[in-house]
Amino acid sequence: MKDIEKIVGMDPGELEAEALKAAGEKDCTGKAGAEGLIDALGRAEALMTEETETVRRRWLAPIAVAAGLALVAGIGLRWQQGAPKDSFTDPEQAYAQVEMAFSKIGDGLKRGSEAMEKTAEIIQKPIEIINN
Amino acid sequence: MKRFALIIAAAVLSLSAIAQDGKSIYNKYSNEEGVSAVYISPAMFRLIGKIPEIKTEENGVDLSPIIRSLTGMYIISTSNPKVREKIHDEASRFVKSKKYELLMEAKDNGEAMNMYTIGNDKIINGFVFLAKDGEETSFICFDGNIDRKQFEDTVSSLTK
Incomplete structure (x- = not known):
């Protein structure tokens, strides 16, 4: 074979x-x-x-x-x-940091909303011209 | 063929184990020069939750319901040009791979801000804030079981 x-x-x-x-x-x-x-x-x-x-x-x-x-x-x-180590041992300090984080998020949201409002104004102008 | 599919599945699983998340980004960059990093553990959130009244100093918004539902928070901000782009890229990859949903995106004169959430219509299980602001890059990531409506109401109150 x-x-x-x-x-x-x-x-x-x-x-x-x-x-x-x-x-x-x-x-x-x-x-x-x-x-x-x-x-x-x-x-x-x-x-x-x-x-x-x-x-x-x-x-x-x-x-x-x-x-x-x-x-x-x-x-x-x-x-x-x-797991990383906690950055603070004092809850009030930790809370202050959380507050800062939320304030940053709020600022970001504010900027986003302002940009949206600007865009809405830009869109609104031609609509007004067309309507008049 | 079945065995081959199993091998591929194992490889994909191992890759997902290495994949980025808030913790791994924090661990990677928190010790870099010019990087300020904050980690707040679930235990610390439980402690914060015991503080009787929590209100923001600026506009008196009550953050306590949200804080009580958080289980961990990672904050990184840096102006170090060597790591700014890396953090931004890795965070972008992380939200993409974990299928976070884009909540908001704003771009203006080279500055960019993105917010992402993961969860369902009622509950947010994860939130990511990523901003490239002039010379600074900020990454905020937190997990928990947050009521979506409450979160959105609170955050929008912060803008007023």
Whole structure:
């Protein structure tokens, strides 16, 4: 029997010849011959499928290892970061900071509203001209 | 094929574990030169919530209902040109990856301000404020279970 590498390297013609040869080792005539040929071709196909599967597994293994390592690294990094330390121990100081943050948010909102009002005025002018 | 899909899923999960959030941005930049950073923990918010009356000094807006529903706050502001753009880019990536919804965007003469929220129609689970103001970049991020209507009413009162 041929080894897998040789069978994989064969073109379809060579494969058929090899299958015929293998069948000839038994009985190559009539119904038994045809069955032998089908059997030999089946075996060759099975070997090729097995080889393809082996090649796929060979590629899959390093990808799986890399993905696993990335997963561990991700979890590790996340765990290492931990919770930051509170910036204040006094709740009133912390509150003052929260108040400042909200005041900043309010300022931002105010600017946004002013920009919207400006836009509304710009839109309103042509409407007034059209209406008059 | 099933196994391959599992591997891809594991890789995506690991990448999302590394992905940015408020905490990771804070941890990354809080020690940089010229960066002022504040973190207020859930425990501190519980303490603040026990202060009987909390009103803003400027316009007397009562922040206590919102403060009581907050579980953590990260504030970063910097004028350091080396990190300003980085913070802005990372915060933008973070809101995009976590599918925050844009609440408001205002741009004027190179200045930009964006507000994002995550949650549903009734509750806000996360809020991000990102502003590029002249030479300063500010990033404010907080989490909690905040009543959306209450939050919007309070913030709009602050503008008056």
